[in-house]
Structures are given as C-alpha cells and as structure tokens.
Amino acid sequence: MRRLPLRRLGPADAAAFHAFRLEGFARHPRQFRVAVEDESGLTLDAVAARLASEHVVGGFDGDGLAGIGGLSRYPGAKLRHKALLWGMYVRESARGTGLAGAIVEALLAAAREQRVEQVLLTLAADNLPARRLYERCGFERYAIEPRAVKMLDGYFDELLMIRRLT
Ligand SMILES: CC(C)(COP(=O)(O)OP(=O)(O)OC[C@H]1O[C@@H](n2cnc3c(N)ncnc32)[C@H](O)[C@@H]1OP(=O)(O)O)[C@@H](O)C(=O)NCCC(=O)NCCS
Numbered sequence: 335m336r337r338l339p340l341r342r343l344g345p346a347d348a349a350a351f352h353a354f355r356l357e358g359f360a361r362h363p364r365q366f367r368v369a370v371e372d373e374s375g376l377t378l379d380a381v382a383a384r385l386a387s388e389h390v391v392g393g394f395d396g397d398g399l400a401g402i403g404g405l406s407r408y409p410g411a412k413l414r415h416k417a418l419l420w421g422m423y424v425r426e427s428a429r430g431t432g433l434a435g436a437i438v439e440a441l442l443a444a445a446r447e448q449r450v451e452q453v454l455l456t457l458a459a460d461n462l463p464a465r466r467l468y469e470r471c472g473f474e475r476y477a478i479e480p481r482a483v484k485m486l487d488g489y490f491d492e493l494l495m496i497r498r499l500t
Pocket residue numbers: 358362365366421422423424425428429430431432433434435456457458461462463464466467470
C-alpha cells in the first residue's frame with residue numbers, strides 16, 4: 335500500500351491546519367470533545383503560535399493535508415514526564431492506508447525525543463476505529479469517565495488511555 339508523506343507542521347501551515355481541523359470537528363461532532371465554535375474564531379496568528387510550540391504532525395496526499403495529530407507536553411515541574419496526544423483526524427479518503435498509525439508513531443517518537451515517560455489520550459467510548467488504532471499502537475485503557483462530554487442530544491462517556499514509554 336502507498337505510504338503518504340508525513341512531516342511536522344509549522345507556523346506556515348496554520349491556514350491549512352486550521353481549515354482541516356475544523357473540517358474534522360464538523361464531520362465528526364461525536365468523536366471530538368472540541369466544538370467547531372470553540373476554535374472557528376481563532377486568528378491565524380494564534381494557530382501559528384500553537385504550531386510553533388506544540389508538536390503537530392500532518393500527512394499529505396495529492397489534495398494537501400490528509401491527516402493530522404498533535405502532542406502537547408504538560409507544563410509544570412511535576413507533570414513534565416507526561417504528554418497528551420490530541421486531535422487525531424484522518425480524512426475518509428486516506429483511512430485504512432496506515433496514515434493514522436504512522437501519525438501516532440511519529441508523535442510517540444517525538445514524545446521519546448522530549449524524554450516524555452507516558453502519553454495520555456481520551457476518546458469517545460464508542461469510537462471503535464480510534465480505539466483499535468490506539469490499542470494497536472500500544473495504548474491501554476485505564477479508566478472511563480461517565481458523561482465526560484455534553485451535547486444537545488445527550489452525554490457521552492470517554493475512555494482514558496495511556497501508553498508508557500519507560
Ligand atoms: C480514528 C481515525 C484517525 C483512524 O484512522 P483509520 O485510517 O481509520 O485507521 P486504521 O485504518 O488504522 O483503522 C483503525 C481500526 O479501526 C477498524 N475500523 C475501521 N472502521 C471501523 C468500524 N466502523 N467499526 C469498527 N472498527 C473499524 C479498522 O479495521 C482498524 O482495526 P485493525 O487495527 O484491527 O485493522 C479515523 O477513523 C478518523 O479520523 N475518524 C474520525 C475522527 C476521530 O474519530 N478521531 C479520533 C478522536 S479520539
């Protein structure tokens with residue numbers, strides 16, 4: 335299967351990243367804890383600053399971005415051994431290509447480089463493709479948060495997962 339090219343995104347990718355992330359929120363409202371309106375008003379300068387300070391990876395196909403995911407180290411002397419993996423979104427046309435796994439592995443490699451000891455993430459409890467992806471990449475479920483997210487049509491639970499690196 336063809337492997338799509340992957341690289342770290344930087345401030346110059348702000349417009350493409352912002353549009354792609356909002357597309358993910360709009361197409362998959364139940365899979366994300368962030369609502370479109372939470373980020374649609376962000377300025378491109380704010381998005382660029384985020385891309386400069388956090389480790390965001392993007393995969394590309396002929397149309398531009400095809401998948402994204404981010405890693406943020408926790409601030410604070412007592413929490414710096416941990417990072418959060420966030421914002422995984424692969425456009426439907428690029429699913430099943432291995433891109434999603436390659437993005438997660440690239441983020442785990444970045445975590446190791448930063449000497450992060452464990453990576454955490456959350457996902458909607460009924461999001462089976464995401465759960466399978468993360469399990470394949472070595473994440474284990476350690477808790478479930480009932481009613482973690484509230485939407486107009488009800489609540490949904492989230493799974494909390496961890497990947498130990500040391
Ligand atoms: C989650 C996501 C990034 C995974 O990308 P992907 O390209 O589908 O990933 P994979 O091809 O590795 O598939 C993941 C697994 O889900 C399985 N799968 C795919 N569709 C499925 C479905 N409808 N039901 C159950 N399992 C499914 C695949 O077979 C694979 O399992 P395997 O490892 O046993 O083969 C992508 O589906 C996506 O962007 N979804 C919408 C946004 C989202 O949910 N983001 C995650 C937020 S935590």
